[in-house]
Amino acid sequence: MIPADVWNQMLDGNRRFVENAPEHPHQDAGRRNELAASQAPRAALFGCSDSRLAAEIIFDMGLGDLFVVRNAGQVTGESIMGSLEYAVEVLRVPLIVVLSHDACGAVRAAIDSFDIDKDPLPPYIWRLIAPIVPAVQSELRAGSDEGVTHETVSAENVGRRHLEQTVASILRHSELISEAVAEGRLGIVGANYRLAEGKVEPRVVLGAEQ
Known part of the structure; x- marks a missing residue:
């Protein structure tokens, strides 16, 4: 399938989830047996480990549909x-x-x-979230004329910058992935999930335009 078709399928599944009308596809014993020897997922999903971000549920998919990679803050x-x-x-x-x-x-x-008044983070947590700090710095610089500080900076704006920087980082650090995008056989979508609404909103779309 072409990238745009897969993304449209995922958006359709998310729409069903938002409307409380999921189909729960590929979640039975038949599907489990079908996949026992091999897998052919439709997409790879790199997301945050947050317990509210269960990929197959919010996109109304099932076994074998998504290759999921997760860590706190979706940090490369x-x-x-x-x-x-x-x-x-x-x-x-x-x-x-x-x-x-x-x-x-x-x-x-x-x-x-x-x-500076907060206690230092444990070392492993600090190393994990350190790649998000540049997004904070960028947002602070952008709002410097308005007097934005770390106390008033918008977490949503920081999250959006971090998402954009993460997509850019993937392309910058993987020649294999960037070449696949350039050749048109791979698309990358950076999207944000609204916890209360359950809706997925695309922010960055490369090679998967509808």
Whole structure:
């Protein structure tokens, strides 16, 4: 399938989820048996580990439909990039979706790290959220004329910048993925999930335009 078709399928599934009319496809024993020997997912999804961001549920999909990679704050790293390259090169997925969400704890931690009165984060947590800090810095610079500080900066705007920077980072650090996008056989969508509404909103669309 071409990237745009896969993205449209995912949007259709999310629409069903929002409207409380899911079909729950590919969630039975027959599908489980069908996949026992091999997999051919429609897309790779790189998202936040937040427990409210269960990919197959919010896109109304099932077993074998998504190759899911997650960590807190959807922060790129060697294991993430290796998993995404595996999805593209070996599993031949036509689409990568990078999924953020509002009220992200990792984004909030990155913002709060600018508060000198707060206790330092544990080292592993700090190393995880450190790649989000540039998004905070960019947003602070953008709002400097209006007096925006780490106390008043918009977490939503920081999250959006981080999402955009994450997509750019994937393309910058993986020649394999960037070439697949340039060749038209792979699309990348950066999207945000609204926790209260359940709706997925695309922010960055490359090679999967409708």
